[in-house]
Amino acid sequence: xxxxxxxxxxxxxxxxxxxxxxxxxxxxxxKTILEHTVExxxxxxxxxxVIAAISASDxxxxxTSLSDNPKVTQVLGGxxxxxxxxxALEHLNQHSYQGKVLVHDAARPNxxxxxxxxxxxxxxxxxxxxxxxxx
Numbered sequence: 001x002x003x004x005x006x007x008x009x010x011x012x013x014x015x016x017x018x019x020x021x022x023x024x025x026x027x028x029x030x031k032t033i034l035e036h037t038v039e040x041x042x043x044x045x046x047x048x049x050v051i052a053a054i055s056a057s058d059x060x061x062x063x064t065s066l067s068d069n070p071k072v073t074q075v076l077g078g079x080x081x082x083x084x085x086x087x088a089l090e091h092l093n094q095h096s097y098q099g100k101v102l103v104h105d106a107a108r109p110n111x112x113x114x115x116x117x118x119x120x121x122x123x124x125x126x127x128x129x130x131x132x133x134x135x
Contacts, residue, residue: 089101
């Protein structure tokens with residue numbers, strides 16, 4: 001099976017949560033939700049790298065363990081989620097990445113690795129997967 005890079009859009013401010021920080025930076029069992037999500041993705045044997053797309057005004061990412069992780073690359077997000085994903089894809093394009101990419105929400109750490117494997121297997125077998133156009 002192919003290797004993947006995961007894009008994690010994390011530029012949102014979580015305004016609906018009405019918390020003192022974006023929801024991806026809320027603490028859950030001693031780590032931020034974003035840390036749980038990225039660590040879970042990197043636990044999958046087919047994911048080599050995670051691109052964390054964060055806001056230009058983000059004051060929290062540098063305080064996480066992710067900022068020092070060599071398997072995590074930080075890029076700037078955009079005004080809307082689609083712009084954030086597009087910025088991450090453009091980063092990959094600028095670095096001549098030709099592999100497979102998946103996108104996973106920053107605030108959704110509770111997924112099963114076997115579900116991710118099943119999605120990858122379906123994508124390999126049928127050249128399709130769960131996807132939506134960026135624009």
